Amino acid sequence: MKILKKSETPFFSVIIPTFNRWPLVGDAIDSVLAQTFESFELIVVDDGSTDDSARIIEKQYGERARIIRQINKGVSSARNAGIAAAKARWIAFLDSDDLWMPDKLERQHKAIINDPSLQVLHTDEIWERGGRRVNPGRRHLKTGSIDDGADNLFNRSLAICLISPSSVAVHSEVFRTVGLFDESLPVCEDYDMWLRIMVSCLIGYLPEKLTIKRNEYGAKCLASQLSSSMWGMDRYRVYSLRKLVDSGKLSKNRAKMALNEIARKARIVADGSIKRGKHAEAKLWLIEKRQAVKELASF
DSSP, rough: OOOOTTTOOOSSEEEEESSSTTHHHHHHHHHHHHSSOOOOOEEEEEESSSSSSHHHHHHHHGSSEEEEOOOOOOOOHHHHHHHHHHSSSSSOOOTTOOEETHHHHHHHHHHHHTTOOOOOEEEEEOOOOOEEEEOGGGGGGGOHHHHHHHHHHHHHHHHHHHHHHHOOOEEEHHHHHHOOOOOTTTHHHHHHHHHHHHHHHHHHHHEEEEEEEEEEBBBTOOOHHHHHHHOOOOOHHHHHHHHHHHOOOOOOHHHHHHHHHHHHHHHHHHHHHHTTTOOOOOOOHHHHHHHHHHHHHTT
């Protein structure tokens, strides 16, 4: 990696949020520093780690990685801190347990230069679990709104998150338009962000496996992925969808799609609440479902 002069503006600002992820975050950093495209700065946001990550990173990587320390506020806050500190117009995220192929930034840079209209660009990815490659399944099929149709990608993205933070590059102007990551969400913050972006922007897609999405656990990694440990993630997705519907920014067609998904997910969460003996909570989710159905009937 070429260390840029302070007067130089990098093309990409690479942001890695981390919380108690050493040594996995070291692998992520190494994959960034091995990029064939060198016009980037690397920002590592330590979200209040207690495993000495920040000191180790600072000692091992020196000027090649800029460290931002903050008290533990969650991954959304960490990403937002990185965005605020970024010098580049293009932001590329990498989760602390994921990896990039060496030409990831080079391939995205080429696509962006070839199509100046692009504001968001994600790539295909490889999935690994416990060091073994696994097939993600058809429902996780990656596409873009340019090639798949904006409404089709939006509709498919309502069920699950189809864009990996580690694969995406976003022009900084997009965050000025749609806002930053929602810090009230402990999980599904990426689901929330990509749906908000889809309201305003087309999503470009590179059908190349340039990211390795890992799910690694071990004695040295004290923090597991939040999304693996949070029950009823659809609770947070319903919150995101309700925000979108109530914003008034959705077209009639997309509002109907979102309301249908709210009704479906609210029913799922209600059933899960009943199974866990949370009957009062289940009643609230059934009210949410009925409200969505009522709004659908008004169209």
